[in-house]
Amino acid sequence: MKADQKQITRLLKTARGQIDGIIKMIEDDRYCIDISNQIMATQAILKRANKEIIGAHMQHCVHDAIGSKDADLKIEEMMNIINQLMK
DSSP: OOSOHHHHHHHHHHHHHHHHHHHHHHHTTOOHHHHHHHHHHHHHHHHHHHHHHHHHHIIIIIHHHTTSTTHHHHHHHHHHHHHHHTO
């Protein structure tokens, strides 16, 4: 992986901590809107981590594959990711 591993790890650990907090909120029977807000905040962190990983993939793996026999495969992979993100 060519993305900044420290940054991605930090983001994912933050999301994990937020998920633990959300579970505690549910166990404590907290207000639904507060729980929903925390879920959306966690989703935003996961989206940011995913954006960093996809960006690095495009800058390195896809860029390096251009002009090679792997170019079509890399483009197909990116199209699949884009399609999933747009659902």
